[in-house]
Structure formats: C-alpha cells, structure tokens
Amino acid sequence: MSVTKPKVDPYIDIVGLPSPLRRDQRFMFQVSPLRFAAFFAFIPFWLGAIMPLTIFYQVTTRVLRKLGILEPHPRPPLDSGHIKAPETIQPRKDRKYDIVVLGVTGFTGRLAARHLAQKYGAEGKIIKWAIAGRNKAKVEAVRKSLAEELKMPKIVTEIDIIVADTSDPNTMPALVEDTRAVATTAGPYQEYGNTVVEFCAKYGTHYTDITGEVGWVKQMMVQHGETAKSTGAKIVPFCGHDCIPWDLSVMKLQQLLKDEFNDDLKTVKVWDEALMQAPGGTYQTAMLSLSGNGLYPWTAPFVMALINAKIVRWTYALRQQGEKKISYRETQVHRDFMTAFTVYVGTMILGSSLLNPLTKWLAYQFILPLPGNGPSSENLEKTNYLLVTAEGVGTNGNRVESTFYLPKDPGCLETAKMMVEAGLAMALHETNNGEGKGKKELPSGNDGGFFPPAACLGDVLLDRLIDVGIEYKVRTVAKPEPTIKDKEEDVKPKDKDA
Template sequence: MVLSASAKTTSTSLGSTEANIHASVERDGNSLAPVSTAQFAFMALIGVPVWLTVLVPLTLIYQVGNGIKNAISGPKTADASSAFVLDSGYQVDAKDIIPQKDRKYDVVMLGATGFTGQLSVRHLAKTYGCSGEKGVNWAVAGRSKDKLNKVLQSLADELKMPKLMDTPIIVVDTAVASTLPNLVRDTKAVVTTVGPFRKYGSGVVEFCAKFGTHYADITGEEDWSQVMMQQWQSTAQATGAKILHFCGCDSVPWDLTVFQMAQFLKTEKGEDLASVQCFDEIKTNPSGGTLETMKLALGTSELPSLKEGAPEPFRCSPQGKEHTSPVTANLPSWISKVDLPWSSQPAYGSFFVMSVVNSKVVAWSQALRQGAPLTYSECAANPDWKTAFTNFFGTIAFFTAILNPITGGLLYKYVLPAPGQGPSMKTMTQDSFASIYAQGTGTKQSKVEALMYFTGCVGYLETARMLVESGLALALSPRDQLPSTDNGGFFSPSYGVGTALLERLMQTGTQFTVRSLKEEERTGLNKIE
C-alpha cells in the first residue's frame, strides 16, 4: 500500500527508511528549547507559592460556594437564547434529500470568518484553487455575507487569486433552524470550526444527520460529542450521513498513528497491538476560540445527561454492541525520566493537556472496531527536568486560575487572546511544529515504531488542513477506500476515513512513517506514572 508518491513501502516499513525515524525533525532544527534558569526559578519560587496560597484557595472557595448555592436554589435557569436545544423538531421530507452524487458542492466550510476557519479557506484555495477549478467544488458559510466577502477579498489579495471573490457564499445562523437546510442540503460534506460546539454545533449535526450530509468538526468536547451521538446515531445511519468529530489537533495525529500501527502489525506480523507509548513534542500557541471553548466547558454545563441504562456511546460498535476490551489509559500524574529513541540525552515526560481527549478517541476507535485490549500511554517530552517542572505547574496554575471568575476574568480580559485572534502566520509557519513519536508492542511481542510530523502550527494551521482533508476524504473517497463500510453514523477519524485521510495529509505536507523495530533497537522506556 502506497500512501503518497513520495512514500516508500517495504515489507517492514511505510514511509522513511532512514535509520533514525526522527531525522527529518532534527534536520529542520525543530526541538523544544529548555526553559532558562530564571524561568524555572520564577515558577519554583513565585509561581508555585502563588498557586498554593492564592489560586487554589480562591478557586476552592468559589467552586464550593457555587455548589452550595446550586444545592439550595437549584441550578441557574438558562434563558431562551442560551438554552441547549437537542432537537429543533424540523421534519425533513424524503423528496427534499438530494442524492450525494447529485449535490452541487463537495464541501462547505462553515465558520470561514473565524481564526481557524480563515486558515481552512486558505488551505482550500491554495491547494485546490477556486471552487470547481481543480475538481473540488466548495463554498463558504457564515452569519455575515459582508464578513465572508472580506475574508475572500483578503485571501484573494494575499494569494493573488482574484477569482476567489466568485466563491459561493451561504448565509446561515446556526442558532436559527430555518437557515440550516440551505447549509446542508446541496453539499456532500460540511466542515465546521464554529465552536464552542456545545453552543453552536448541535443544530449543524442535527441537520447533517437528517439530510444525509457528511460532517467533520474540530471539537475536543467529548461529552457533547457523546450526547450528539446518542441523539442522532440512528438518524445518521438511516440517511447515510457520516458524522466525524475530533478532526483537528484533537485528535487526528494520535488516532491515525495508533490505527496505522495496529494495521501494520496485523498485516506484517499477524498480531494485535497490545500497548503503545506516544511522546509528544509540540510547539504552538493558543487562539481565542480555543480558550473560549475551554471557558465554557469548565463552567456550568448546559448539556443534557446521557440516557440512563444505555451503554456509553464511545464504548459501542456502530451496531450498538458494547466493547468488552476497553482501552486502558496510562497518563502521567508527575514527571518521569524517559529515554527517547532518537537522542542520547535524557528527557523527562510529563502530562500533556490533550492526552485525556486523545486517549478517549483512541478508545472509541477500538470500540468501533471491537479491537483487542490496548494500553495507551502518552506524555509530553521535555528536554530537561526544569522544563518539565515549569510546564507542569504552568498548566496546573493556568487551569486553576480560570476556574474562578476573579483571576479567570482578569486573564480573559487583559492577557489571553479574544475569539477570532491567534498566532501570526509567521509564528505558525516558522516557529511551530509537532512531532508525535510512538512505540508499540504486539500481542506476540513484536515491536513497531511510528512518527507523524507537522512542520507548522498543529493547533491551527495544520488543524485547518486536517479538517478540510477530512471533509474531502468523506466527500470524494470511493466507499471501498474507507476503513468503515457502514452506511452512516458517528465515527472517529481513523474509523471513518482512516488511510484515505492519511494519504491526503501526506500529499499536502504531513510526514508519516511506521515500521518494525528490532528488540535491540528498542530504547528502554521507563514507565510513565
């Protein structure tokens, strides 16, 4: 199987055949710089004491007080404009559903005026030209036609593509159900960056499911995704809509990597993947949209509860069969010394903020396939203990601070980027990267290693590319080229589009390798605790 024109395939490898699988990352000069002694001292002598004596007490007082208040008076009743709507009640006539092959657009980009949305439109234009120019028919969608035209004008000027101004525009308000049929009716797939998804995404999922339109998003909101799955699974299965969540940095790199390692072991060695350890080297910066999603998720949830007595959606096959061999997530709670396979220098593993969601998506993929038991481990790879300590407590202090309205309000108002803001293009292309290295062991003790490498900002620039290519994989891939032969339903990225997505990513800039690893080449990995 050849994934791209540049990918080499042998009996023991897929991708690079260099002795050091990490060589391309090192050639690019990409590495995580250690923190300075001054930064470490500031965190140890000021940051940690402030966290313990100020942030923790403030947050505990607020959370306990809020809990007592809700217990006495009941939760705050949401007004009509903010209440969570599970089902709009919109009825779709069968004659209004256009067959997929007859639809006007391959993909519609929803949220094109947002930070990641603009990057998604940019990727569509740079890679596939204007709508219809290179075999891909696409449109943009959002609430304001004027703002959408401004985005198109800006990109037309930047890319010197004046015809971008002819891109079809669909005006839609995700909070107004009557506008949603125009979004989903005449496209094969909708890709959306409009988050927080629990606030803006539910109607889009509903109408895609009802109209048989494929869907992909970049949510990391696992609880919301399960509510959507429980509500609309049977509808999507009936109409043929494939609904894919987590199609960005949460959690395509890890989900695809584990999937490819498992496929490789099964094909080459005839055994299942029993355990995998991921080491993450990621340099990126947050955007306002991501922080707004975190703020909402950490606050009072508007989500309805999952149905009592029903199995957890992420533990079921597409047919509803509960997975009896769940994935065991082994994520670090402190800092541990690790030996990185590509370096003779000691390194230190620590908790990675996205690993919780990643482990749940990997577990969902295993459940969809009814796969063998798997132990999944993941950590951030730090160049030294000082850096691991600083990053570890910096993450804890940040989340503690935003859990109370005093410090959280100050951060959101004066320090953090607002929704729609994010890192500059220069930062995203020249000062960002992501390397996900993994080692795995099969059920018969065969060893395998893999590396997925992104040269840009994985949180935004590369996430936009992952999202667009996920939608195009859904819209354009022949059914027999997708890992799932199910007609429709809710799927993880690796189960829904799998190798078709990986091929598209490799053709547009991602580097990926998976290959056998001899026992003597396997670096001793210390247990992550």
C-alpha cells in the same frame, strides 16, 4: 514564545526512526533558570490566593443555582424538532458543493478556507467549495481579505457565501442541503454545534469538526446516531489536533503488525514533542468545559492525552481485531525538568485562573488571545510543530515504530488542514457518489453514523494528509529468533521459590 538553541544537538531518536526535528533543526521550547525561579516563586500565590478564590466562586455559584437564586447556564436544545422527509433529500452525488466551511470569521475557520484556496483553487475545477457564517458582511470581508492575501481575485467572484446562524434552525437547511460535507470550526460546540450535527444527520450530509468536547459528542451520538445511520451521513468529530495524529498512528501500528507478522497489537507508547499555541476560541472552549540533566530525560502528561486515549480506543473497538483491549500510554517530551514542571503546573494554574471572573479577566488582558485571534504568521508557518512518535508491541513481541510529523503549527494551521481533508475524504471517496470508482475506499464504506477519524477514514485520510505536507514514517521490527542459549534457559528446571 522563545526557543533556545542549545550548544549541542538536543535530539535523540526515541525509536529506531530518525527524528525529523534533527533534519529540520527545530528546537524545543526551554524555560530558562531565571524564568523557572520566577514561576516557582509564583506558586505560593497561586495556592494561597487564586485557588481559594476560584474554589469559593465555583462553590458559591453552584449553591446559588441549586437554590434558584442564579439562573443556570442556558443550553441550546439537542434537537430543534425539524423534520425532513427522506424522499426529499437530494442525493449527495448531485449536490453543488463538495464541502462547505462554517465559521470562517474565526481564526481557524479562516485558515481552513485559506487552505482550500491555496490547494484547490477558487474556480471549482478540482474542488467545489463555499464558506458560511451567521453574519454575511463579516463572511464577505473574510472572502475579500483571502483574495487580497493570496492574490486570487476569483475567490471573490467564484466562492459562494451561505448565511447560516446555528441559533436559528430556519437557516440551517441552506448550509447542509446542497453539499456533500460540512466542516465546522464554530465552537464551543456545546454552544454552537447542536444544530449543525442535527441537520447534517437529517439531510444525509457528512460532517467534520475540530472539537475535543467528548461529553458533547456523546450527547450528539445518543440524540442523532440512528438518524445519521438511516441517511448515510458520516458524523466524524475530533478531526484536528484533537485527535487525528494519535488516532491514525495507532491504527497504522495495529494494521502493520497484523499485515507483517500476523500479530495483534497489545501495548502502545506515544511520545509527543511540540511547540504550539492555541487560538482564543480554544481557551473559551476549555473554560466552558472546565466549569462543568540528560537530553530529553523528562516527560509529563500531555494536555490532550485523556481525549486521545478515548478516541484511540473507540477506533480500536470498531476495528474489532485481535486483543480486546490495548494498553495506551502517552506523554509529552521536554528537554529538562524545569521546562516539564513549568508546562505541567502552568497548565493547572491557567485552568484554575479561568474559573473565576477576576483572574479570567486578567488572563485575557495580559496573556491569552481573544476569540478570533491566534499565533502570528511566523509562529504558524516556521516555528510551531508537533512530532508524535509511537511504538506498538504485539502479543508475540513484534514491534512497529512510527513518526507523525506536523511541520507547521498544529493547533491552528495543521488542524485546519486536517479538518478540511477529512471532509473531502468523505465527500470524494464514498463508493455511491459516482466518483469513488478507482479510488481508495473508506474503511467505513457507505455506512452512516458517528465515527472516530481513523475508523471512518483510515488510509484515505492519511494519504491526503501526506499530500498536503504532513509526514508519516514507519518501520517494523520482528521479534528476534531465540538463540540456542535462550532455548537451553527455557528448558532448565527453575527453583520453585523463584
């Protein structure tokens, strides 16, 4: 992805806080006039050929399935029927592992294991962890490659492997019974996630993932919510780029307005500045889900804004403070109109192209990474980033502003960190595991069940993320006291027709 360095500083401080992008000299992606012209010329072909082909394919397949000519897409059962007697569940404080990462043979899963090794080591002195997958040989190959890349030979000898196939319920107890938390990147979750949630709920094992599949999570809540409450398992989805930066940002806006001004959060505006790429598995999930001249003057809808809004409101409802509802608005900031238009319309073109077999094949041949692949190391570490700037206004007019900055690739590298740290927050900060004393406690306490990230993990997670390189800054702005002129204006009689 090319990034054009402008002749002038492109950055503005959207709120009163200085932008970290200015400090780090990070330059936004910009579409050149030539590329924009080529893209614009492609739109008639999309409207005249790709869209009709996609509509025809989707309508035809649905009709054929209704008629019984085509078999419906197979779905795994919501519950395997496995029964676990409560008295046989090993207490979490006595379990061998703090966290097990499932899906390490995938691109983001390997990054999660890499983060654990780099941050906490392989000898179990800080964190005791293991890796899991359905193919032992492939998991062993990942373990070996991590040891070689990081020059940490003890990864091979000290990090255990657990064989767990999400399509075989008989292999799932080994994954969940001896760990406090499972962090899984094995998606699409509606295809491979049911048994992981089920067995975590039944064995009282905390769970975290990086899904953005809202419908699937609702199904899991209905199916396993009561079980998780009874066993104390905290099931916390959406713990990656979906949707931690936004969820934590709004939580802090609400918290600080209350603490500083005794004010209630009423409206939230969020501006996203990003340069990022998704791994191959993300496109696979999206496809599955779909088939069911000034500086910064341009904004456009952010691809994940609808998901973020749902999770933010879920957290807000659980906190049960102040206003019953909040107004939430989220947009993505672009340098100019050409870039905003290309990104927005380009997302629609790509989405529709994945919904028929011809253009889907072409997309994976020439544009998209295959599952298991993702951005280059250069893009992961030095080019890609995400800055979430938020402004919250209270019912009394007081204001809080924040920046949540992921300085490395948000969709893969920082996502892996966020998922792992969410799992460790649950594993290490609950008060009944013998290790929570003296540590900041989770806002969810010892309760089990389904939670959004901020409502469950709160400042514990934010502190852990800051410790691994993610930046959070905030400032509060009190509503100015009215001047004498303001007060005089308030008491003046007003025209009834005004």
